[in-house]
Amino acid sequence: MTGRDTRKSGEFELIARYFAPLAARSTGAFGLEDDAALYQPEPGRDLVLTKDAIAAGIHFLPSDPYDLVAQKLMRVNLSDLAAKGAVPRGYLLAVAWPEAVTESDVALFAEGLAKDQDIFGIGLLGGDTVKSLGPAVFSLTAIGDVARGGMVRRSGARAGDAIFVTGTLGDAALGLKAAQGELEISSLVHRRALIQRYRLPQPRVSIGTGLSGAASAGIDISDGLASDLTHLCAASKLRARISQSALPLSEAARAAVKKDAGLWPSIYSGGDDYELLFTAGDEAAPRLEMLARGSGVPITRIGYVEEGTPEVLMEDLNGKSAALEAGGYTHF
Amino acid sequence: MTGRDTRKSGEFELIARYFAPLAARSTGAFGLEDDAALYQPEPGRDLVLTKDAIAAGIHFLPSDPYDLVAQKLMRVNLSDLAAKGAVPRGYLLAVAWPEAVTESDVALFAEGLAKDQDIFGIGLLGGDTVKSLGPAVFSLTAIGDVARGGMVRRSGARAGDAIFVTGTLGDAALGLKAAQGELEISSLVHRRALIQRYRLPQPRVSIGTGLSGAASAGIDISDGLASDLTHLCAASKLRARISQSALPLSEAARAAVKKDAGLWPSIYSGGDDYELLFTAGDEAAPRLEMLARGSGVPITRIGYVEEGTPEVLMEDLNGKSAALEAGGYTHF
Numbered sequence: 032m033t034g035r036d037t038r039k040s041g042e043f044e045l046i047a048r049y050f051a052p053l054a055a056r057s058t059g060a061f062g063l064e065d066d067a068a069l070y071q072p073e074p075g076r077d078l079v080l081t082k083d084a085i086a087a088g089i090h091f092l093p094s095d096p097y098d099l100v101a102q103k104l105m106r107v108n109l110s111d112l113a114a115k116g117a118v119p120r121g122y123l124l125a126v127a128w129p130e131a132v133t134e135s136d137v138a139l140f141a142e143g144l145a146k147d148q149d150i151f152g153i154g155l156l157g158g159d160t161v162k163s164l165g166p167a168v169f170s171l172t173a174i175g176d177v178a179r180g181g182m183v184r185r186s187g188a189r190a191g192d193a194i195f196v197t198g199t200l201g202d203a204a205l206g207l208k209a210a211q212g213e214l215e216i217s218s219l220v221h222r223r224a225l226i227q228r229y230r231l232p233q234p235r236v237s238i239g240t241g242l243s244g245a246a247s248a249g250i251d252i253s254d255g256l257a258s259d260l261t262h263l264c265a266a267s268k269l270r271a272r273i274s275q276s277a278l279p280l281s282e283a284a285r286a287a288v289k290k291d292a293g294l295w296p297s298i299y300s301g302g303d304d305y306e307l308l309f310t311a312g313d314e315a316a317p318r319l320e321m322l323a324r325g326s327g328v329p330i331t332r333i334g335y336v337e338e339g340t341p342e343v344l345m346e347d348l349n350g351k352s353a354a355l356e357a358g359g360y361t362h363f
Numbered sequence: 364m365t366g367r368d369t370r371k372s373g374e375f376e377l378i379a380r381y382f383a384p385l386a387a388r389s390t391g392a393f394g395l396e397d398d399a400a401l402y403q404p405e406p407g408r409d410l411v412l413t414k415d416a417i418a419a420g421i422h423f424l425p426s427d428p429y430d431l432v433a434q435k436l437m438r439v440n441l442s443d444l445a446a447k448g449a450v451p452r453g454y455l456l457a458v459a460w461p462e463a464v465t466e467s468d469v470a471l472f473a474e475g476l477a478k479d480q481d482i483f484g485i486g487l488l489g490g491d492t493v494k495s496l497g498p499a500v501f502s503l504t505a506i507g508d509v510a511r512g513g514m515v516r517r518s519g520a521r522a523g524d525a526i527f528v529t530g531t532l533g534d535a536a537l538g539l540k541a542a543q544g545e546l547e548i549s550s551l552v553h554r555r556a557l558i559q560r561y562r563l564p565q566p567r568v569s570i571g572t573g574l575s576g577a578a579s580a581g582i583d584i585s586d587g588l589a590s591d592l593t594h595l596c597a598a599s600k601l602r603a604r605i606s607q608s609a610l611p612l613s614e615a616a617r618a619a620v621k622k623d624a625g626l627w628p629s630i631y632s633g634g635d636d637y638e639l640l641f642t643a644g645d646e647a648a649p650r651l652e653m654l655a656r657g658s659g660v661p662i663t664r665i666g667y668v669e670e671g672t673p674e675v676l677m678e679d680l681n682g683k684s685a686a687l688e689a690g691g692y693t694h695f
Contacts, residue, residue, distance in 0.1 A: 064598060065517050066443040066582055067413035067507075072404040080488060081399035082504060084457035088496040111398040125416035125457070125502035156412060164420040165497010170457035172414060172504040175399075185397050250398055266396060 042160055045134065049141035050124075050155065057121050057154035068157040070121065076176040079117035083107050087129070087166035097136050098143030099230055100169070105147045106232040107253065108173035110305040113239025114251035116183040117175030119151055124158035127168040151236055181243035183309065185266035188248035192310035194271060194334045195246075195319065197235045199281040200256055202228035204301020205294065214287070214294070221283035228281075232305035238330065239307055241322040249309035255300040257343055257355040259308055264341040267310075271343045272352070273334030275299070299345065299355065310336055374492055377466070381473035382456075382487065389453050389486035400489040402453065408508040411449035415439050419461070419498035429468050430475030431562055432501070437479045438564040439585065440505035442637040445571025446583035448515040449507030451483055456490035459500040483568055513575035515641065517598035520580035524642040526603060526666045527651065529567045531613040532588055534560035536633020537626065546619070546626070553615035560613075564637035570662065571639055573654040581641035587632040589675055589687040591640055596673040599642075603675045604684070605666030607631070631677070631687065642668055 046063055054060035059069035072078060083104070087093045091100050105122070112119050126140070148154055156174070177183075206229030208214035209222050216222035234251075242249060248267050252259045256278075264271050278298060280288070288294045311319065323330040343355040378395055386392035391401035404410060415436070419425045423432050437454070444451050458472070480486055488506070509515075538561030540546035541554050548554035566583075574581060580599050584591045588610075596603050610630060612620070620626045643651065655662040675687040 061516070061518075065447075067411045067447045067449070067514075069514050070410040070412055071511070072410060074406065078402040078404060078410075079399045080402055080455060080504075080506075082455040082457055082490045084459055084491040084493045084502070086459050086493050086495040086497075086500075089494055115397075115399045117399070123412060123414040123504055125414055127416055127418050127459075127500045127502075129497075158414045159416040159502065161416045161418050161500075162421055163418040163497060163500050165418075165461075165495060165500075168418075168459045168493075168495050168497075168500040170416070170459075170491065170502045172412075172455055174412075179403070182399075182401050184393070186393075 045137055046160060049137050053141060053144055053148060053155040055154070056148070057156050060154065060156045063157060068123065070156065070174065073176065075179050077179050077182060079112055079115045079175045079177060079182055080172065081108050081111040082170060082172040083111070084168065084170035086168045093166055097140040098146070101140045101143030102147050102231055104169050104171050105144060106234045106305065108171050109151060109236055110232060110234035110251040110253070112173055112175040113234050113236045114183065114249045114307050115177070116181055116239060116243030116246065116249070117177045118240045119153045119173060119175045119236060121153050121156040121174050123156050123172040125170045126160045127163035128160070129163060129165065129167050177243045183242050183246045183249040185248055185250050185263050188263065188267035188269055188310040188336050189312065190269055190336060190338045192247050192312050192336050193332045194273060194310055194336060195330050195332055196252070196256070196279060196306050196308050197238055197330055198306045198328050199279045199284060200304055200306065201284050201298030201301050202281050203303035204297040205284055205287055207303070208297065216283070216287065218283070218286065221286060224281065224283045229303060232303065234305055235307045235328060237326045238322045238328060241318065242307070242309060245315040245318045246309040246311050249307060252304040252306045252308050253302060255302045256308065257300045258357045260343045261341070261357040263308065264336065264343060267336065268341060269336040270339030270341060271334060271336050273343065274346045275348050277331065277333045279329060279331040377469055378492060381469050385473060385476055385480060385487040387486070389488050392486065392488045395489060400455070402488065402506065405508065407511050409511050409514060411444055411447045411507045411509060411514055412504065413440050413443040414502060414504040415443070416500065416502035418500045425498055429472040430478070433472045433475030434479050434563055436501050436503050437476060438566045438637065440503050441483060441568055442564060442566035442583040442585070444505055444507040445566050445568045446515065446581045446639050447509070448513055448571060448575030448578065448581070449509045450572045451485045451505060451507045451568060453485050453488040453506050455488050455504040457502045458492045459495035460492070461495060461497065461499050509575045515574050515578045515581040517580055517582050517595050520595065520599035520601055520642040520668050521644065522601055522668060522670045524579050524644050524668050525664050526605060526640070526642050526668060527662050527664055528584070528588070528611060529570050529639045529662055530660050531611045531616060532636055532638065533616050533630030533633050534613050535635035536629040537616055537619055539635070540629065548615070548619065550615070550618065553618060556613065556615050561635060564635065566637055567639045567658070567660060569658045570654045570660060573650065574639070574641060577647040577650045578641040578643050581639060584636040584638045584640050585634060587634045587636070588640065589632045590689045592675045593673070593689040595640065596668065596675060599668065600673055601668040602671030602673060603666060603668050605675065606678045607680050609663065609665045611661060611663040
C-alpha cells in the first residue's frame with residue numbers, strides 16, 4: 032500500500048490493523064510493508080488478470096453495509112476469472128474513502144474481504160488506500176491462472192456447440208425490483224431469496240476452474256443473458272439459438288413469471304446474474320456433469336450456436352423465434 | 364474493460380475509440396474485448412505488482428490537464444516497480460469519471476497514457492471505466508518482472524552498505540511551493556524546472572531495472588528522503604547515517620537553499636521526488652557507474668547503514684548529527 036498522501040501515520044495504522052492481516056496468507060505481500068508485491072507464477076501456467084471498479088451511488092448505495100460492498104467487489108472480479116477458466120490466486124485493492132469514513136467502516140469492509148478470502152482461498156497482495164473528496168470508489172485487480180493456453184475466450188465457440196448456463200437466471204434483477212418496491216413477492220422466503228441474489232453475487236468459481244479445456248468459449252453474465260450472449264456471438268462470429276422454455280429459473284423466479292409474464296425480460300435481459308455462460312461440444316458432457324454434481328449448481332443447456340449473423344434468436348413459449356435485443360443503457 | 368453499468372453502448376464506444384488502441388501492443392489484452400487479460404510470464408521470471416490510486420482534489424487538481432494526470436498515475440507506479448528492480452511489462456487501469464466528464468477529457472487522458480506507453484515500452488492489458496457521483500478517482504495496477512529471486516526488497520540492507528539516491532532531491536517540493544505562490548524563484552528557467560519536476564515525475568526505470576542483483580535494498584522516494592529512508596531502515600533493522608552536504612541538488616534547488624537555508628527541509632523531507640533510494644555494497648560500484656552513465660542520471664552516495672536503532676541520523680552542514688523526523692501528516 033503505497034503512494035504519497037496515503038502513507039501518513041493514521042493510514043499506516045489502519046493498513047496495519049485491517050489490511051495487513053488480509054495479506055498474511057500471501058507470502059509475496061510482505062505484510063504490505065514493501066512498495067510492491069512479489070508473485071511467483073507456477074511453471075506452465077498462464078496468468079489471467081481482471082480489474083473492476085465500483086462507485087458509491089452508481090454500483091452500490093452509500094447506505095449499503097461495507098462488508099457486502101467489499102464482497103460484491105471481490106465477487107464480480109472472481110466471476111470474470113471463473114468465466115475464463117482461471118483458478119483465483121490473489122488480488123490487489125485500491126480504496127478511495129469519502130472524507131466522512133469512520134474506522135468501523137474500514138473494519139467492516141475488511142471483514143467482508145476476510146470472509147471471501149476464506150471462502151475462495153485467496154489473499155491480498157497489495158494496493159493503495161486514499162481519501163476522495165467525493166463518495167467511495169473501490170477497484171480490485173484479481174489474478175488467476177490456467178494451464179498454458181487454457182484460458183476460455185469469448186471467441187472460441189464452434190458452429191454446433193451447445194450453449195450452457197450455470198445456476199438460475201433473473202433472480203438478481205427480480206430481487207432488485209422487489210427491494211426497490213417495484214415488485215410484490217407474496218412469499219417471504221422467495222422475496223428474501225431473490226433480494227439476497229441481488230445483494231451478494233455467487234461467482235461460480237469451482238465450475239469455472241473446471242471449464243478450462245472443456246468450454247470452447249465463455250463469459251460471465253453481468254449485463255443479462257441477451258447482452259452477454261450477444262457479446263459471445265460477436266466475438267465468435269456465430270448466431271445463437273436459445274429456447275425460452277429451457278432457461279433455468281429458481282422456484283422464486285418461476286412463481287414470479289407465472290404470476291406476471293411481463294417479468295420475463297428480467298430473466299433474459301436483467302443483469303447481475305453472475306452466472307457463467309459458455310459453449311461446449313458434445314465431448315464435454317461427462318466433465319460438465321461432474322462439475323455440476325461436484326458444485327451442487329445446475330448446468331443447463333439452453334440452445335446452440337450456428338453459422339450466421341452474430342445475434343441471439345430465442346424461441347418463445349409459443350414456439351415463435353425472434354431476435355433478442357442486447358439491451359443496456361448509456362451512461363454517457 | 365468489464366462490469367455492469369459500464370458496458371453500456373456509450374462507454375463501449377469510448378473504450379473502443381480511446382482505450383482499445385492503448386491495448387494494441389498487448390497481445391493478451393484481446394483489444395479489451397474479453398472479460399480478462401492473458402499474461403504469459405516468461406520462464407524464470409518473478410512478477411512484481413503494484414497498485415496506486417489518485418483522487419481529484421487530493422493528489423491532483425480538478426483543473427490539471429488530464430494528460431498530465433494520466434502520466435503522473437502511470438509514473439508513480441513505474442517508480443515503485445523501478446525501486447524493486449523490475450522491468451515494466453503492462454498495466455491495468457480503473458477510471459471513475461465525474462459526471463461532467465467530456466469526450467475530450469477522455470481523449471486527453473488516453474493521450475497521456477499513449478505518450479508514456481511509448482516512452483516506457485508498455486501496453487494496456489485491461490481494466491474498467493465507470494462513473495462516479497464525485498470527483499475523478501483513478502487507479503492503476505502495474506506489472507513488472509525480475510529474474511527469479513531478484514526483486515529488491517526494503518529489508519535487504521546489510522550493515523556497512525552505502526546509501527545511494529538517483530537524480531536530485533527536493534525539486535518537486537520546491538516546485539509545488541513555487542506553483543502555489545509560497546516561494547519566489549527569480550530565475551524563470553529555475554522556476555519552470557522545479558515546477559515541471561512537481562507536475563511530471565521521472566521514474567528511474569532504466570536505472571531501476573539494473574538494480575536487481577546489485578542493490579541490497581531499495582524504495583522509491585515519494586514521501587521525502589527522511590520518511591522513505593526511515594521505512595528502509597525499519598524494514599532492514601539498521602540505522603542510516605547520511606550527510607547533508609552529500610545530498611544531490613539541482614542547480615535550481617541549490618540556488619534556492621543558498622538564498623534561504625530555511626528551505627532545506629523541502630530537500631530532505633519534501634515529497635514527490637520519485638527518485639530511487641537504495642543500498643549496495645562496494646562490489647556494486649562498477650554496475651552503478653555503468654547505470655548512471657547509461658541513463659544520464661547521477662547516482663550519489665549520501666551515507667551508509669550501520670547496526671543500531673532504525674532511524675536516520677544526518678550530519679548537518681556544521682558537522683552536527685541529529686535524527687531526522689520521518690515527517691508526514693495524518694489524513695484520518
